[in-house]
Amino acid sequence: MKERCKIFIVCFGLALFLTGSSLQAQILKDTTSINLIKKGIDYVYNFKFNDAREIWRDINKLYPGNPVGYLFNGMITYWENYPLLPSSVARVTFEADLHTCIELCEKNKTPALEAENLLANLCARGFLLLFYTDNDLSIEVFPLATSTYQFIRRSFNFTSDYSDFLFFTGLYNYYREVYPEAYPIYKPLAVLFPKGDRVKGLKQLLTVANNSIVLKAESFSFLSGIFLSFENNFQQATHYSKSLHDLYPDNLEYLGAYIKNLLLIKKYDEAEKEMRWVNTNLSNSYFQTQIYIFKGILQEKKYHDIKQAQQFYIEGAKEMSLFGSYGNEYAAYAYFGLSRISDISGDKYYKKMYRKLASKLAVFQTVDFD
Numbered sequence: 001m002k003e004r005c006k007i008f009i010v011c012f013g014l015a016l017f018l019t020g021s022s023l024q025a026q027i028l029k030d031t032t033s034i035n036l037i038k039k040g041i042d043y044v045y046n047f048k049f050n051d052a053r054e055i056w057r058d059i060n061k062l063y064p065g066n067p068v069g070y071l072f073n074g075m076i077t078y079w080e081n082y083p084l085l086p087s088s089v090a091r092v093t094f095e096a097d098l099h100t101c102i103e104l105c106e107k108n109k110t111p112a113l114e115a116e117n118l119l120a121n122l123c124a125r126g127f128l129l130l131f132y133t134d135n136d137l138s139i140e141v142f143p144l145a146t147s148t149y150q151f152i153r154r155s156f157n158f159t160s161d162y163s164d165f166l167f168f169t170g171l172y173n174y175y176r177e178v179y180p181e182a183y184p185i186y187k188p189l190a191v192l193f194p195k196g197d198r199v200k201g202l203k204q205l206l207t208v209a210n211n212s213i214v215l216k217a218e219s220f221s222f223l224s225g226i227f228l229s230f231e232n233n234f235q236q237a238t239h240y241s242k243s244l245h246d247l248y249p250d251n252l253e254y255l256g257a258y259i260k261n262l263l264l265i266k267k268y269d270e271a272e273k274e275m276r277w278v279n280t281n282l283s284n285s286y287f288q289t290q291i292y293i294f295k296g297i298l299q300e301k302k303y304h305d306i307k308q309a310q311q312f313y314i315e316g317a318k319e320m321s322l323f324g325s326y327g328n329e330y331a332a333y334a335y336f337g338l339s340r341i342s343d344i345s346g347d348k349y350y351k352k353m354y355r356k357l358a359s360k361l362a363v364f365q366t367v368d369f370d
Contacts, residue, residue: 033062040072045217046250049080067120070101074127082253083286083326086135094131098124122151136325138185145189166204167212167219173201178230182364202226209240220244224257229364234264252287259294264369268302286323292316293334297369306341313337332362336369 040055053076060069074097081090105121125148132140176196180187205226209219220240228237238261245251245258255274262271275294296312299305317334320327335358342350359365 033059036062037068037072041075042248044076044079046248047079047252048250049076052076065104067101067104067117067124070097070104071120071123071127074098074101074124078127078131082284083134083323084131085324085326086137087324091131095128098128118151118154122148125151134326142189146192149193167208170201170204170208171222173197173204174226175201177201182230202231217244217247220247221254224261228261228264228367232366234261237261238265238267252284256287256290259290263294263297263301264367266301268298272298272302285319286326289316289319289323289327290330292319293330293337296334296337300337300341301369306344309337310341313341328361329363332358332360333367333369334358335361340370 036055036058040052040059043049043052043055056069056072056076059066059072063069074094077090077094077097078084081088081094084090084094101124102121105117105124108117125144129141129144129148132138132144173196176190176193177198180190205219205223209216209223212219220243224237224240224244227233227240238258241254241258241261244254248254259271259274262268262274271294275291275298292312293316296309296316298309299312300309313334317331317338320331320334335354339351339354339358342348342354358368362368
């Protein structure tokens with residue numbers, strides 16, 4: 001999984017969408033519709049896109065023209081075409097659906113629908129921000145993030161005592177502090193928002209992970225990334241990525257994160273077992289390329305077959321270049337490996353060259369498998 005530490009605004013949107021059962025509005029006060037949406041989200045996360053589209057059709061029949069229908073279709077498009085790149089044909093429909101959702105939400109001023117429209121609006125903005133940050137499209141991030149904050153502030157008018165709401169307050173508190181430090185390019189944006197609390201935010205996320213039913217998947221996902229990338233606790237990251245994989249075993253992104261974490265804590269046999277399943281069930285070229293690099297790590301670290309590892313790393317790095325920013329993290333792992341192999345071979349020039357390439361591409365320098 002690409003360690004994209006999603007800007008806190010992204011998290012707000014998805015969290016609100018999933019905790020909508022606590023609010024009152026046209027769809028959100030309808031138990032049948034709520035259960036339908038939750039079921040559809042589970043289908044999307046588990047890569048069951050045909051089933052998800054059946055849910056989408058049912059939502060449109062129940063509420064034709066409702067912004068939630070456009071939001072849900074955008075969500076399906078995002079995951080079905082993962083990784084969604086700027087050059088992807090699906091980008092056009094993805095952005096169109098989410099912009100339509102936003103426009104419909106902001107056009108409708110009916111007080112009784114304020115909560116529902118606010119939720120859908122934030123979700124659509126969140127997915128757009130996710131797409132832009134994943135692809136390093138900073139020029140798109142800044143204006144959208146800035147205009148989104150006013151809607152986040154409005155969302156606090158609908159908070160309750162449910163533990164689920166600690167999910168997005170925790171994300172705000174944590175990422176508001178750590179994200180600008182990790183990515184200085186976002187510091188000018190961060191100063192526009194109130195200060196957070198790193199320790200408090202992490203505690204809030206842990207509370208949600210332990211107590212929430214609706215938001216367990218999102219909590220596990222973020223906690224795994226946080227402990228891997230910011231807290232440098234690979235054991236904890238593996239615990240949460242396993243929990244996430246257990247919830248959605250067919251989600252390739254979550255599976256990739258779990259395998260990566262197993263390799264980081266040197267549980268090579270378990271990682272190899274998961275990879276054998278992937279080898280027989282995988283058609284997505286992005287994840288196939290991840291497996292090349294994972295195989296390189298296995299050959300280097302478990303079997304000590306440097307020549308075989310080198311071949312996997314070279315092939316993996318080459319193929320990852322096709323995926324733009326999405327490929328950087330895994331290409332970095334390959335180059336870190338090639339640098340180590342060059343060191344073993346006594347080739348100081350290539351050791352330095354590959355290390356420089358890896359450092360340029362790495363999302364976090366501490367995740368290098370050294």
